[in-house]
């Protein structure tokens with residue numbers, strides 16, 4: 072699986088970032104016990120300002136899990152194959168979301 076070597080490195084980088092993010096979130100949660108929510112400094116994901124630290128933490132944990140699974144799929148040689156239908160996941164999708172475990176089609180089905 073030479074092709075995915077750089078993806079793996081990428082994923083490990085992402086994992087490290089997330090670990091850091093998670094640490095910050097956990098710190099912020101601790102601070103929240105003493106301060107009010109407005110002391111919560113700039114949103115960590117940059118997505119939604121209303122997200123509570125709890126959901127941020129969950130999000131980060133879910134993402135970490137997905138990335139770890141993707142790394143193990145690379146190691147097993149099943150990376151890039153949809154877990155639901157067994158078809159290859161499109162390259163653009165993998166570029167956007169390197170830890171995708173499903174093709175666009177199946178991911179849509181699961182969402183709805």
Ligand SMILES: [Zn+2]
Pocket residue numbers: 153154155156157158173174175176177178
């Ligand atoms: Zn699929």
